[in-house]
Amino acid sequence: MQAVIVWWDLADSAQTVQSLRLYLRDEAVDRFAQVPGLRVKFWLSDAARQHWGAILLWESAEAAAVPLAPRAAELIGYPPTSVSAFAVEATVEGLFTAGALAGRGLALEG
Secondary structure, eight states: OEEEEEEEEGGGSSOOHHHHHHHIIIIIHHHHTTOTTEEEEEEEEETTTTEEEEEEEESSHHHHHSOOOOHHHHHHTSOOSEEEEEEOOOOOOOOOSSOOSTTOSGGGOO
């Protein structure tokens, strides 16, 4: 498995955390649900500092290496401030009461 962390500082973008939530609702969540080899994607934000990013967990390094359409970079106006890839050493799911992860988060709660 491979984990990829992508992060933008939105200081030089016309986009904000709030405007990018619309992109998630209207487009990104459904599109990423169809990406082969992607196990899970978490979109992250720090509204106070206007940072936006994602953690992607892939089935393999090969799946992670397949280029994705750079829609977020297109909207933001520049490539990510930081991209890091890591080998996954182990995974675990803790005890939880909520159901599936899909469909959760601030962008989808409105």
